[in-house]
Amino acid sequence: MSSISIEDLGSLKGGESVVIYGWAQEIKILKNITFIVLRDYSGTCQVTIKGNPELIEKASKLSRESVLKISGTFKKDAISKSAPEVTCSDLTLLNASATPLPVGITDPVEVDFETRFNNRVLDLRKPKNNIIFASKSKILWGIRKLMEEEGFIEVQTPKIVSSATEGGAEVFRVKYHEKDAFLNQSPQLYKEMLISAGIPKVFEVGPAFRAEEHNTNRHLNEFTSIDIEMAFSDDDKAMQMLELSVYQGLTELMDTMGKELEQYGYRIVVPKRPFPRMTYQDGIRILEENGISFNFGDDFSSEQLKIIGSKMDGFYFITGWPEKVRPFYTMQKEDDPSLTKSFDLQYKELEVTSGAQRVHNPEALIKRLKEKGLNPENFEYYISAFRYGMPPHAGWGLGLERLTQIALGIHNIRDVTLFPRDRTRVSP
């Protein structure tokens, strides 16, 4: 007989023989009756064992979180208050769990962050935690569907590279046979090269590595970057595409999982379009109105972004960043080269996406590299892609973990990462 998921028990009439697989979440032993709360990915049910001393004996020896196969009969008018009920006719222990559990799945005690992540698989068995990853998957699916509709090609670019991408951020060094190499901090240079390769719309979902020794609720040393690049495009078109991506991702999540998420206490944020836009100078003005003096050309500190973000409802763009704080491949404004055709997508004080129209002229690119103190020789493989007909282009990189954090209102980015890589953690 084939098995049924616990969720699907609800569609039965009652009286059917069923086989269910799952984990023994709770085992309650009374004198003449034993209850097992069985959990699978879809939910929990109560397995009732009575009038069968052999089975009761067997069940009384089980440990919590052991993996079981249960054969029994589905009871429509269950006595159980909390879950669908199955009367057990046979029970097979597929794999016993050791005791005591390092992290109880249902114990009414708090667990420290470190303990949780040292025992992450058990931590992830908690529905409230594993639903985060179903959500992340849905958001990404919504964005992928949009990309498909818009004619983007999904690509995979190298993660082991010969030069640091943008000069600024720290990179991880790796041994590459007899050479030194780095883990890519962004697919930026490669996706631009693909524009020159004649692919007009590329997107990539992949890991990005940053060796910064940061210790915050919004940084990881390895995160998932959703990157796009579009030929014959500009910053404005890139922003429109970004707005649509965020909207579609969160709408997909809301439509498919909204109710379920609510049961676990997650309040989903579906943004209103269009997202408001402000310029870098607007930001400075807000700060000055709040009595903060600010030097043109500096980046906003997180404290300053909190002030700016508090004036804005939900997602908003900050456009026209100064050349000084943007990477070399960012195009300057024709009428004011101290500013760039760039943008960030913000949610309150959190930066979700960074993007821009890019430099497409090879001489201009070399000049910008030098101005940023980088050696163009190290970027020859990249610059050569610009020499033989590089279209004007624009794009962005969006942090999937940050977007998921915002969608579900989760404070710490590590909670939306299965096995986070942070300042101190490389295992599990």
Added chain:
RNA sequence: GCCCCGAUAGUGUAGCGGCCUAUCAUACAGGCCUGUCGAGCCUGUGACACGGGUUCAAAUCCCGUUCGGGGCGCCA
């Protein structure tokens, strides 16, 4: 890289110089209980991160080490 803070049973905590043979909850082990559902009741096992110092006396105070948390910078 800088600045704070923390480390007590499997888990989470109380204790902050002598009343500590270390509290409580939960978990775990055993027992009682004819349907539980945060079950209940009884019994039991189980811990002061490591090294040095101060003191008649250290879980408690000081220094160092290790591990971790938060914030800043940087960014997605």
